[in-house]
Amino acid sequence: MTVRQDIHSAGIPALCQSCEARHRGVCGALDADQLVDLAKTSSRRSIPSGAELVGDAEVVDSYSNVLSGVVKLTKSLSDGRQQIVGLQFAPDFLGRPFKVESAINAEAATEVSLCSFPRTIIERMMKESPALEHRLLKQTLTELDEARDWMVTLGRKTASEKVASFLLMIARNIDPTVDPAARSATFDLPLTRADIADFLGLTIETVSRQLTRLRTDRVIRIDNNRHVTVDSLSRLEQRSGA
């Protein structure tokens, strides 16, 4: 608490504000000295929507915390078919430890702000600080759980269930106050129809048709193609296949 205030009042970028929020970031696991060290070599960057952060088969020399925005992780087949294999929201950690080459592509889905540190620093700190490694293990386990949940959606749900599941997932991630008891929610879609299709293993036409159906059935409203209002979270849940 005091530590963090000191750092921030010293004019060092507020590395950890958002990390704290949902306990998935890196910084919460570090002690005061380490935080100061890290802050010296870290840099905050604002990245426009659509920019590539990490290319496939590219050497990764830095790790980042996502401070705001949404990063999409994609994999492609040789003929161009693409699949989004994960979305990272603030305050997720971005980077694959212990592997120099990236097997996936990371791209800013919205405007994104990142706090990046050199690979070497993080790896050194990981050796020194079991707490940091512990934090990373927890995030990795959470991501594995999410990936496996999504495998059920990809393998076993219908197009209409997939789209409903997607909207629910976004609603819960964008606005974590959407608890199970809430009756409605509002958010901006962080993905285009093409991205949603790549996430769900569908085509953009099918995604569009399903959204239209949800609209005509009065489950959701969409303004300007982006701004979504879920009028009935419970009916959306019913359609998600659970």
Place this chain on the structure above:
Amino acid sequence: MTVRQDIHSAGIPALCQSCEARHRGVCGALDADQLVDLAKTSSRRSIPSGAELVGDAEVVDSYSNVLSGVVKLTKSLSDGRQQIVGLQFAPDFLGRPFKVESAINAEAATEVSLCSFPRTIIERMMKESPALEHRLLKQTLTELDEARDWMVTLGRKTASEKVASFLLMIARNIDPTVDPAARSATFDLPLTRADIADFLGLTIETVSRQLTRLRTDRVIRIDNNRHVTVDSLSRLEQRSGA
């Protein structure tokens, strides 16, 4: 080396033999004292094919190393649709740290032998030994990579590509000597057609038809519905969608 020999010659179950093989097990990360401790509380079990190891929403009080056989991890929708979200081969670690309740089902796909330890022991050792936590982080990252690879298969490949990808994956896991240069491979399918369908997000009929096609195209042979000979790994790779 010496340590391990001491333990084994002392009549303590050979916890770590298979762990060593591919460096994904738990034991390699422990020191001599810890290994002896662990061996005292561990038990080796042989489990028949089809037995449930961990039920959904069940409290997990033990962790295990898979010593032989194949364990399937499944998730189900409320209406019974099922998806296999992972397969664990020896010497994988089985168990989800930091979570008392399991969100997935674990079932023996073949006859399985396990080496199990109480939850409390592992968690205590994890606190004491950063090396163990490091080992777990690495396995978890590997599983995450595998899950993401499989998401591409589920979301973007055709039925025929899915079946080819599956056969290749099994060939590489059952017999790790199948290197890229090999031209053929032989193995027993660890899964029934129904399991394969649940793994690939298909129906058993579609799986069966695709296997038949691979057979008539002379890419594979199948004896007794189980014993597979891949005559041309390269042609199988071509059909896997890469």
Place this chain on the structure above:
DNA sequence: CCGAAACCTTGATTTCCGTCAAGTCTGCTG
């Protein structure tokens, strides 16, 4: 060795979603 059960294959038919092809809407630039 027989019979039953579980597992697998094959064929006919249906359905959902992908493909192709116009349009419409939104936001941006000059």
Place this chain on the structure above:
DNA sequence: CAGCAGACTTGACGGAAATCAAGGTTTCGG
């Protein structure tokens, strides 16, 4: 504000995989 490009929607059509329905194999217990 006009015009344009990119993103989205909608419709008609076709095809891949699901569903429905038999029939064939393998395995296992008696």
